[in-house]
Amino acid sequence: MMKLLKIRKTNIALTAFFCGLMFTASAQKSFKYGAALQQVDSTGFYRISLKPGFVAKARNDMADIRIADTKGKFVPYIQAGSLPQKNQQSFVVFNRIDRHLPTDTGTTYVVENKTGLALDKLWIKLQNTAVQRKVNLVGSDDLQQWFAIQESIPLQEAVQNSEGTYMQLLSFPASSYRYLKILVDDKNKTPIKFLQAGIYTEYAKTLAYTPIPSLQFTHADSNKTTFINIKLNDNYQVNKLHLNISAPKYFKRNITVYQIIGSYKEAVAEAELNSTKNNDLLFSSKASQLLLQIANGDNQPLTITGIDAYQTDQYLVSYLDGKQSYRLLAGDSTAQAPEYDLKFFADSIKGNIPTISHGAVVKNNTVLLVQTKADKDYTVLIWLAIVIALGLLLLLTLKMTKEVGKKVGDKNS
Structure with missing residues (x-):
């Protein structure tokens, strides 16, 4: 027996x-998609640069990105923007604006960015809480019209400490809005308490961008308005457009940027083109088609000789074994954002870690366990x-x- x-x-x-x-x-x-990571020569932390071609295959919130080893096991990572800043004296607090619209259904926290700089990170200070909430981040230049920047950003629970407060970083596509509003999804729930929001001076600098390839555009002038149709060969994340304008010598025009997804057209930014500025348009979009609408008034249309598109540099940080090979994975519409313990040890990661990249993005047709x-x-x-x-x-x-x-x-x- x-x-x-x-x-x-x-x-x-x-x-x-x-x-x-x-x-x-x-x-x-x-x-659906994968890309081989550059082989590392020693074990340790590495900063992994995500090229536009890979980000294009991921979801808008990049929650479906995974790092897999040769055995098919997922390797923990954090976004590079989640690394904490050591120097607390460099923190710049943004002024809070008391503004709550009738359409706001949850807790709101509005701050003013007086630096005039494009930001891709915002640190928020909260009263300790152990609840789970998600927030949406929107921006405005006049406190009237608000535009989406990032949605469904999870708020972390407080790490155990004796201070009664904790800091969290919100990372998002570069935006130059004067006002930023945090909308908490806590309708019919007890609200959480925001104390401060701001940036570290280490981030008060020019953002780095990566060019997006294969852009094509056409334009048409109609009824004092110029329409420029931009087509990309994939669903790229676009954070900046640079317009090369050769004429006239002096101009000042209003421009609206739309993203086209199927038959749906959504405004993602409103800005001004000015002959005294560099004519960079900063916004956040993930689409293969954009539409620019320029109001000419009684002036002659602008002569636009070229348009360049860029993505803000995106990085992951992970602890990699020098004896292993790794792949990046993306393209799972049902994947949930991973929760790794590594985020609690971000202060152990030094700022000068080496950077690696990845190879060409290919369809993930083979099982990783079998070479x-x-x-x-x-x-x-x-x-x-x-x-x-x-x-x-x-x-x-x-x-x-x-x-x-x-x-x-x-x-x-």
Whole structure:
């Protein structure tokens, strides 16, 4: 009887192993795209640069990005913007604006950015809380019209401390709005308490951008308005457009930027083109098509000789093993944002860690656990082998159970 139990345990363990293999393979296959990470020469923290081509394949909130090792296991990471700042004296507090609209359904916190700089990070100071909330960040230049910047940003729970307060960083696409509003999704819930919001002076500098390739545009003039249609070859994250304007010598025009998604047109920014400025348009959009609308008034249309698109530099920080190879994964519409313990140890990461990049983005047609040639897909054979193995295990179990049962019956007789 003990032998029978031992056989059953062995077969259950083998069945669990194969089921785990099937689940891991299925999990990896749910990500539509992948890119090989640059091989690291030693174990430690690395800053991983995300190219526009990879970010284009990820969701808007980038919650579906994963780092996988050769065994198919996910490796913890944090966004580079989540690294804490050591020098508390460099914190610049933004003035709070008391403004609550009737349409605001939850807690709101409005601050004014008087620096005039484009920001991609905002530090907020909160009273300690252990609840989970999500916030939306919107921007405005006149406190009347508000434009979306980032949605569904999770607020972290307070780390244990004796101060009664904690800091959290909100990272978002670069925006130059004068006013920023934090909208908390806490309708019919007890509100959380905001104490301050601001930036560290280390971030009060020019942002770094990466060019987006293969931009094409056409323009048409109609009824004192110029319409410029911009097409990209993928669903890129666009944070800056630079317009090369050759004529006239002096101009001052209002411009509206729309993103086109299917048949839906959404305004993402309103700005001014001025011959005394650099004519950079800063906003946040993730689309393959943009529309610019320039109000000319009674003036001649602007002569635009070129348009350049850029994405703000995006980084992940992860602890990588020098003996391992890694891949980036993205493109899973059902993936939830990962919750890694690494975020609680961000203060252990030094600021001068090495930077690595990734290779070309390809469709994730192969299971990571099996190293196959790039031009062949053995997925069907792998599944077939797993099914056959499970069938053989089942037959073996039944056969051995009958034999042991027969022997037990002979002894009893």
